[in-house]
Amino acid sequence: MSYFKNAGKPFVIAGPCSAESQEQILETATALKTMQIQLFRAGVWKPRTRPGSFEGNGEQALEWLQEVQERYQLPVGVEVAEPAHIELALKYGISVLWIGARTTVNPFQVQKLADALRGVKVPVMVKNPVNPDTDLWLGGIERIERADVQEVAAIHRGFSSYKGSSAYRNQPNWAIPVELKRRRRDLAIICDPSHITGRRDKVAEVAQKAMDMHFDGLMIETHPNPDEAWSDAAQQITPQALQTLLLELVIRQQYSADMNKSVELEYLRQLMDSLDAEVIDLLARRMELSERIGSVKKDCNMTAYQPDRWREIVETRSALARKHNLPESFIVALYQKIHDESVKRQLEILQ
Numbered sequence: 001m002s003y004f005k006n007a008g009k010p011f012v013i014a015g016p017c018s019a020e021s022q023e024q025i026l027e028t029a030t031a032l033k034t035m036q037i038q039l040f041r042a043g044v045w046k047p048r049t050r051p052g053s054f055e056g057n058g059e060q061a062l063e064w065l066q067e068v069q070e071r072y073q074l075p076v077g078v079e080v081a082e083p084a085h086i087e088l089a090l091k092y093g094i095s096v097l098w099i100g101a102r103t104t105v106n107p108f109q110v111q112k113l114a115d116a117l118r119g120v121k122v123p124v125m126v127k128n129p130v131n132p133d134t135d136l137w138l139g140g141i142e143r144i145e146r147a148d149v150q151e152v153a154a155i156h157r158g159f160s161s162y163k164g165s166s167a168y169r170n171q172p173n174w175a176i177p178v179e180l181k182r183r184r185r186d187l188a189i190i191c192d193p194s195h196i197t198g199r200r201d202k203v204a205e206v207a208q209k210a211m212d213m214h215f216d217g218l219m220i221e222t223h224p225n226p227d228e229a230w231s232d233a234a235q236q237i238t239p240q241a242l243q244t245l246l247l248e249l250v251i252r253q254q255y256s257a258d259m260n261k262s263v264e265l266e267y268l269r270q271l272m273d274s275l276d277a278e279v280i281d282l283l284a285r286r287m288e289l290s291e292r293i294g295s296v297k298k299d300c301n302m303t304a305y306q307p308d309r310w311r312e313i314v315e316t317r318s319a320l321a322r323k324h325n326l327p328e329s330f331i332v333a334l335y336q337k338i339h340d341e342s343v344k345r346q347l348e349i350l351q
């Protein structure tokens, strides 16, 4: 059983974005202690976008966190970005470490951390890199695992997008953690709705979505007075709000205990299997057609990519999407993939 699995319930990590003062840390820990959270979090070294803002209280904050562990018997996790951070965190007996998104993006740095972690017993969590790249995320996890760290988990905190282009601070791109879980069934994945949303009024909805997407846990930034927080004020919630969020969370199961429902589900899945077989058969036939068109283009010395025809295809398929009540964006994205493959095959024929 993984350290990060909590017997059918979410593994909950909560605490402030940054450890600001001893009072703030103890006040938050006192409130969270009663809520059966599994891990207290607090940032000690803060990677800030621009210089000049608060960058964490460093070693002094580790003393306050050590007090949380001893006084409340509540394990604490901190972010580490340098081998020296690991050394200090271990010196103060910190229970769990995590690697931040801005570090996971750099394999050189992750390797340095992995080397510093060799032979160390603490569990380590690896946040997704800021760019949406499943392999890079998995690569970071594998580097830590190869250092013989026994307990490794992933944290999904969303992916950077151009400012203003999304309702959230970081795009969830759920397909990426889903793909990670497909490739690494054994790996616990924790969702961080605070960093995904960047706004406290949306934290609960993303936390619920994570539960419905079969995540193993949640990391939620919690501050006794969020508006006054020294970092990420807009996304932190009070311990009371966290309690409400956890109470209202609906935890669903992967499998149904109801026999009739399981039979119905099996029947519907079989129908879906046969529909998918037809979809793939149709796609194969479409690609054959594309290759025949490619041969004609070769004979006539025509380009593979045909902008006017492609525009017409996007328009007519979008109209069909509307007619069938399917989101146009979904159908257009699907056709972009199909068109890419079709053009690739024709380019091979032309060469």
Ligand SMILES: O=C(O)C(=O)C[C@]1(C(=O)O)C=C[C@@H](O)C=C1
Binding pocket: 290, 293, 294, 304, 305, 306, 307, 309, 310, 313, 338, 339, 342, 343, 346
């Ligand atoms: O209509 C064509 O010319 C095709 O080759 C088909 C197709 C497609 O697969 O949709 C492929 C390439 C063109 O850019 C436009 C459309």
